[in-house]
Amino acid sequence: xxxxxxxxxxxxxxxxxxxxxxxxxxxxxxxxxxxxxxxxxxxxxxxxxxxxxxxxxxxxxxxxxxxxxxxxxxxxxxxxxxxxxxxxxxxxxxxxxxxxxxxxxxxxxxxxxxxxxxxxxxxxxxxxxxxxxxxxxxxxxxxxxxxxxxxxxxxxxxxxxxxxxxxxxxxxxxxxxxxxxxxxxxxxxxxxxxxxxxxxxxxxxxxxxxxxxxxxxxxxxxxxxxxxxxxxxxxxxxxxxxxxxxxxxxxxxxxxxxxxxxxxxxxxxxx
Amino acid sequence: xxxxxxxxxxxxxxxxxxxxxxxxxxxxxxxxxxxxxxxxxxxxxxxxxxxxxxxxxxxxxxxxxxxxxxxxxxxxxxxxxxxxxxxxxxxxxxxxxxxxxxxxxxxxxxxxxxxxxxxxxxxxxxxxxxxxxxxxxxxxxxxxxxxxxxxxxxxxxxxxxxxxxxxxxxxxxxxxxxxxxxxxxxxxxxxxxxxxxxxxxxxxxxxxxxxxxxxxxxxxxxxxxxxxxxxxxxxxxxxxxxxxxxxxxxxxxxxxxxxxxxxxxxxxxxxxxxxxxxxxxxxxxxx
Amino acid sequence: xxxxxxxxxxxxxxxxxxxxxxxxxxxxxxxxxxxxxxxxxxxxxxxxxxxxxxxxxxxxxxxxxxxxxxxxxxxxxxxxxxxxxxxxxxxxxxxxxxxxxxxxxxxxxxxxxxxxxxxxxxxxxxxxxxxxxxxxxxxxxxxxxxxxxxxxxxxxxxxxxxxxxxxxxxxxxxxxxxxxxxxxxxxxxxxxxxxxxxxxxxxxxxxxxxxxxxxxxxxxxxxxxxxxxxxxxxxxxxxxxxxxxxxxxxxxxxxxxxxxxxxxxxxxxxxxxxxxxxxxxxxxxxxxxxxxxxxxxxxxxxxxxxxxxxxxxxxxxxxxxxxxxxxxxxxxxxxxxxxxxxxxxxxxxxxxxx
Numbered sequence: 001x002x003x004x005x006x007x008x009x010x011x012x013x014x015x016x017x018x019x020x021x022x023x024x025x026x027x028x029x030x031x032x033x034x035x036x037x038x039x040x041x042x043x044x045x046x047x048x049x050x051x052x053x054x055x056x057x058x059x060x061x062x063x064x065x066x067x068x069x070x071x072x073x074x075x076x077x078x079x080x081x082x083x084x085x086x087x088x089x090x091x092x093x094x095x096x097x098x099x100x101x102x103x104x105x106x107x108x109x110x111x112x113x114x115x116x117x118x119x120x121x122x123x124x125x126x127x128x129x130x131x132x133x134x135x136x137x138x139x140x141x142x143x144x145x146x147x148x149x150x151x152x153x154x155x156x157x158x159x160x161x162x163x164x165x166x167x168x169x170x171x172x173x174x175x176x177x178x179x180x181x182x183x184x185x186x187x188x189x190x191x192x193x194x195x196x197x198x199x200x201x202x203x204x205x206x207x208x209x210x211x212x213x214x215x216x217x218x219x220x221x222x223x224x225x226x227x228x229x230x231x232x233x234x235x236x237x238x239x240x241x242x243x244x245x246x247x248x249x250x251x252x253x254x255x256x257x258x259x260x261x262x263x264x265x266x267x268x269x270x271x
Numbered sequence: 272x273x274x275x276x277x278x279x280x281x282x283x284x285x286x287x288x289x290x291x292x293x294x295x296x297x298x299x300x301x302x303x304x305x306x307x308x309x310x311x312x313x314x315x316x317x318x319x320x321x322x323x324x325x326x327x328x329x330x331x332x333x334x335x336x337x338x339x340x341x342x343x344x345x346x347x348x349x350x351x352x353x354x355x356x357x358x359x360x361x362x363x364x365x366x367x368x369x370x371x372x373x374x375x376x377x378x379x380x381x382x383x384x385x386x387x388x389x390x391x392x393x394x395x396x397x398x399x400x401x402x403x404x405x406x407x408x409x410x411x412x413x414x415x416x417x418x419x420x421x422x423x424x425x426x427x428x429x430x431x432x433x434x435x436x437x438x439x440x441x442x443x444x445x446x447x448x449x450x451x452x453x454x455x456x457x458x459x460x461x462x463x464x465x466x467x468x469x470x471x472x473x474x475x476x477x478x479x480x481x482x483x484x485x486x487x488x489x490x491x492x493x494x495x496x497x498x499x500x501x502x503x504x505x506x507x508x509x510x511x512x513x514x515x516x517x518x519x520x521x522x523x524x525x526x527x528x529x530x531x532x533x534x535x536x537x538x539x540x541x542x543x544x545x546x547x548x549x550x551x552x553x554x555x556x557x558x
Numbered sequence: 559x560x561x562x563x564x565x566x567x568x569x570x571x572x573x574x575x576x577x578x579x580x581x582x583x584x585x586x587x588x589x590x591x592x593x594x595x596x597x598x599x600x601x602x603x604x605x606x607x608x609x610x611x612x613x614x615x616x617x618x619x620x621x622x623x624x625x626x627x628x629x630x631x632x633x634x635x636x637x638x639x640x641x642x643x644x645x646x647x648x649x650x651x652x653x654x655x656x657x658x659x660x661x662x663x664x665x666x667x668x669x670x671x672x673x674x675x676x677x678x679x680x681x682x683x684x685x686x687x688x689x690x691x692x693x694x695x696x697x698x699x700x701x702x703x704x705x706x707x708x709x710x711x712x713x714x715x716x717x718x719x720x721x722x723x724x725x726x727x728x729x730x731x732x733x734x735x736x737x738x739x740x741x742x743x744x745x746x747x748x749x750x751x752x753x754x755x756x757x758x759x760x761x762x763x764x765x766x767x768x769x770x771x772x773x774x775x776x777x778x779x780x781x782x783x784x785x786x787x788x789x790x791x792x793x794x795x796x797x798x799x800x801x802x803x804x805x806x807x808x809x810x811x812x813x814x815x816x817x818x819x820x821x822x823x824x825x826x827x828x829x830x831x832x833x834x835x836x837x838x839x840x841x842x843x844x845x846x847x848x849x850x851x852x853x854x855x856x857x858x859x860x861x862x863x864x865x866x867x868x869x870x871x872x873x874x875x876x877x878x879x880x881x882x883x884x885x886x887x888x889x890x891x892x893x894x895x896x897x898x899x900x901x902x903x904x905x906x907x908x909x910x911x912x
Contacts (some may be wrong), residue, residue: 010363013377016361020438038398038676079289090278097469098286101455105297107488108540109496111513112304112533113297117522119307119530122314124453132515136330145298149289172630173608174657175708176482184660188647193604200386207388207501214520216912224390231394231503243391250387257386258379 024247031240040239048241058242063205063228064137068222072144072205077198079145081154081190087153088160089168102150110147118214119145133218143211148201151245155200159193199257203250308530317522327529334509336515336532343512347495350433351487358441359483362473365442366449378446384440393500397423399455400466400504424506432504433494441486448482449475484550492540512536559713560744561586562607566616570766573848576602577613578768583714587742589735591755593792594765600748604714607746609633622709632704633659636705636743638713641721642691642697650676650700656700657708675707678737695726703738706912711736716745716904719754731757752792757779767783785911789836796842796880798907802827809904811852816876821852834912840883841906844871844892847899854901855880859894872896892896 030038034045052058087095105113118134121142125133133139167189171181209224216225223246230239299313308327310320330336343362349451361381365374381523384392399405452475459471491503562584585671585856605611607618607814609630617624625633637887644652651672651810656669667750674773675737676682679699707715713850719727731814734756738745749755755762756776763773764787772779783789785799785865800812800820810827812820812835820835827833848856869891882900 006368009368013361013364013369016442017377017380019357020381020435022405023395023399023435024387024392027391027400030398054282064304080529083289086282091280092279092282098290101290101293101298105293106545107492108301108537108551109493109513111496111498111516112537113300114302114535115516115529116300117296118520119314119526123303126314127829139302142292146293149293153289153496163646164641165642166639166641167645169610169630170637170639171644171645171656171660171703173633173635173714174660174704175634176632176656176660177631180660184656185645188305189645201385207323207386207390209388209390213499219391224388227394228499233395235357239394243388244389246391251383254383254386255379 026242028244028247030237031244033237036236051236051238053240055238057221058223058226058238061221061223062242064221065223067136068141068144069202069205070142071204073198075141076148076152076201077194080149080197080201081156083149084153084156084160085186085190086156089165091095095133095232101207102153105147105150107250113147114143114211114214117211121215132217136213136220139215140212140222143215144205147208147211150202151200151204152197154191155197156193157189159196163189186214192207196257199253203253203257205247207250208251279554304530304533307527308534310527313524313526316527320527323527325533326528329528329533330531336512339510339512340535340539341517342509343536344496346429346433346497346501346509346511347431347491350437350494351490353434354438354441355429355483355487358486359445362442362445362449362482366446366452366455381442382439383442389436390499391438393432393503396428396435396504400428400431423504426505426506427510428504429501429509432500433497436500437490437494440489441483444489445479445482445484445534448479452478480550484547488543489546491543495538495539560621562604562712562744562746563619563622564607564616565619567603567606567618567742568615569611569613570604575599575768577606580768580770582763582770582773584746585742585745589745589758589760590747591737591760591762592746592748592761592765593752593755594750594771595775595791596750598765599768600763600765601610602768603609604716604746604748605799607712608637608714622640624650634708634711635714636699636708636710638698638705638718640717642689642701644697644704646689648841649685650681650687650689652691653700654704654707657704661708671707672703673704678706679703679733680738681867694722694729696759698722698730699733702734706737706741707742711744713743713745717748717750720749727754728748728757728881734758742782756792764791766844767793782908783836783910786834786836789910794839794881796839797880798837800833800835802826802829802833803833807831812907814855816878818855818875819852820907821904825885827838827907827909833909836908836910837902837906839870839881841901842880842882842899842900844873844882844884844900846892846896853904853907854899856897856899859892859898862891862894864891871898873900875900880896882889 029042032044032046033039034043034047036122087099121139122131122134122250125131168181168185171185172178176184207224208222209228212222212225213228216222221229223242227239227243274334307314309322309324311323312318312320314320327507333421365378365381369377372385397404399423401407403517404423405423422431456478457470462466465473474555475550495511497509498517501509503512513536516529516536519525519532564580564584565748566578567580568575576597580599580603582590582603592603594600602611603724606613607767609625610854612626617626619625620633620768648656654672654675656667663671672685673682676685678780679702681696681699681703684692684696689700690796692700698721701718702884704791713732719730722730731741731754747755761774762779764771764774766780766787774783779788783795785906789795789797798813798814798818798820802810803819804811805824805827808824809821810824812822812833814820824837855875857873857880859871860874860879861872863870863872864886868884869884869886871892872885873880880900
């Protein structure tokens with residue numbers, strides 16, 4: 001009975017995994033299929049990946065996505081880590097309120113945030129005489145950083161909470177100057193958290209569609225926006241090819257994150 | 272502890288940049304949009320706008336918006352329901368029945384799609400659900416001559432796609448809650464004479480409630496604001512409030528109406544959080 | 559080595575005074591235990607000496623120098639933290655070397671002194687291990703070696719043994735005392751474990767609500783507590799309330815509330831005054847019988863608790879409940895319900911402030 005039950009549980013989990021992965025695998029499969037009309041039987045071909053290389057629009061969108069994601073990673077990780085350190089190491093009035101303010105960017109639907117940014121940026125742009133400033137890669141970057149900041153602060157904060165303040169105090173009693181404490185104790189201890197946060201920030205930006213969609217002016221796009229436009233207009237397996245690449249990159253990143261940061265603790269653990 | 276000037280300066284310079292950024296990109300925009308929802312003209316129009324309640328009036332005057340909203344909420348409820356139905360048993364199996372390396376591996380596989388591109392994952396369902404898609408071909412190969420299977424551009428397609436998108440959230444939150452329950456509590460329940468099922472219902476389920484509630488919120492909120500998913504998988508069927516808001520900003524350029532609709536959406540979100548907050552609070556908030 | 563003098567130390571957190579006028583001098587080479595319930599101010603004082611907390615008023619002098627303006631890293635202290643605070647990203651040797659490294663001590667000397675220090679705490683051979691690969695007792699020794707290797711002027715210990723189990727704790731107490739004797743460093747030690755404080759310290763101070771209730775040699779504080787709190791916190795005590803009825807020949811007679819009479823050295827007692835007497839449970843002898851006299855009361859055993867080497871009796875004396883300890887000698891133990899007489903010496907009656 002027990003074994004039968006365990007078998008059933010395994011089967012159930014396998015079915016859930018099939019549900020999660022089947023469409024992605026099918027989508028990826030068609031990227032390697034020769035037929036432009038998604039016809040079967042399957043014939044292996046890299047023609048759609050080759051076609052990507054000649055698709056200027058998609059390539060440009062791809063570059064935009066990568067650059068925005070990189071800039072977002074640097075900015076959000078820096079600012080977020082600074083704020084996390086302040087929260088983790090100081091007690092001050094308004095701290096709880098400030099931490100609560102991190103939830104709206106996560107909890108409010110992106111649709112609302114994205115359109116609100118469009119409205120506000122447009123007003124600001126018009127009041128300085130450049131309404132065109134409301135949209136563009138800079139606006140998209142502004143938005144992505146805002147969405148990434150809470151994640152960075154949470155991830156770095158979690159790492160910081162795992163380590164007692166006493167470590168830094170101990171270093172000070174041993175004669176380390178504040179700078180030495182920072183460099184030789186705080187930084188090495190925070191590093192895995194910061195790296196994980198940076199990878200999260202990259203993923204948040206690289207996959208972000210809604211905000212980019214509202215802040216992208218005609219002719220300037222990121223990869224998800226370009227894919228969305230293509231899906232709406234009618235598409236070829238080229239879209240499958242680029243989607244496959246994106247999924248592979250995202251999942252690869254997530255695997256790296258998992259190496260650095262396990263939910264609820266560090267892999268190598270300090271029990 | 273009264274912070275000395277120096278630590279005060281440190282706190283200010285550490286948190287200042289991040290919060291200035293958030294102010295300019297989240298909080299001021301929300302205020303701007305709130306203001307816009309009470310104006311009668313889009314800022315795209317060069318004439319000066321005037322105050323009006325008409326945008327909110329339009330929402331309550333037309334059955335059309337009401338039915339959009341109702342479908343959005345229904346969609347949110349359906350998706351949340353199916354995520355819970357599928358996700359909770361999976362989380363339970365993972366937290367309580369599978370141990371060691373397998374647990375770690377399966378857990379990773381479940382959260383892996385979590386951060387991969389939502390748009391691409393929705394797109395992938397079109398490959399599966401359309402006529403001549405994988406499901407259709409499989410059905411045809413087993414039952415030749417069966418009616419063509421074409422779910423694309425239907426209500427179920429939207430629900431399936433959204434469940435696929437948000438299932439990992441539910442599994443993750445429930446898993447965290449379930450994992451935190453000490454096995455000795457279950458043993459204690461059994462030792463006091465309760466059956467496995469009673470122990471589950473009276474001990475495990477209440478203790479995992481924060482996970483269920485927070486998972487539901489994490490799913491319900493984005494789903495009622497969704498527009499891309501219903502557009503790709505539902506086509507013209509099942510227009511949502513989110514789709515209409517998007518149109519006000521991108522097609523009809525009626526920004527004030529879009530702003531008002533956005534705030535109605537936000538109001539629904541706030542009501543949801545208001546309802547679930549006590550649940551999370553009561554359990555000590557460790558979810 | 560150094561003498562640390564604290565005068566008029568005050569530290570407030572809002573309305574709460576964590577330190578409410580503390581004066582204490584820690585003599586050169588002394589092992590000094592700070593004892594008290596949590597929130598009594600003992601840890602606050604330790605952290606003020608370390609430099610993590612700035613006093614609102616009062617001063618701390620080390621060998622006559624006011625250290626208020628000296629930052630933590632220049633105070634030349636060694637500190638062992640409650641959970642050791644070993645750096646998880648460094649090996650044992652790197653942890654111990656850290657204090658020398660930041661002082662730019664030459665590599666060869668660092669190596670020698672780390673070896674010497676690990677030898678002192680008997681951990682040689684574990685240099686390459688990471689802290690998480692060590693047992694609790696070993697981590698404790700690393701923390702101690704790390705604190706001592708810089709040759710600090712004062713060693714501060716913040717509940718250093720509280721994370722260890724009982725057996726290991728006793729072993730480490732002996733170790734700690736040996737090492738402290740060997741290098742003769744002024745050591746200030748915070749604990750809430752009274753037995754530990756008595757075992758280790760040359761002198762102890764009992765804290766309550768931000769004040770020093772009593773300070774002195776362990777034996778003196780134990781035998782002559784000044785008030786009810788000191789008597790009750792350090793060890794167990796029976797408290798007897800009464801009134802001085804007569805003074806004669808250097809002896810005071812006290813009538814107890816609820817019956818019974820005591821005789822005790824007169825001291826500065828005045829006839830007619832109300833007194834509170836503390837009486838240690840182990841000073842009382844217990845035997846069957848009914849006889850009554852001065853410094854003897856009759857009662858009935860309500861509970862006899864056997865704990866191996868000793869027995870604890872709870873005895874109902876009128877309305878009062880008294881506790882008596884007895885060594886487990888050969889005699890058959892007294893049973894519950896027995897009528898007994900409790901006797902003790904006049905000198906064991908300690909008059910304490912309420």
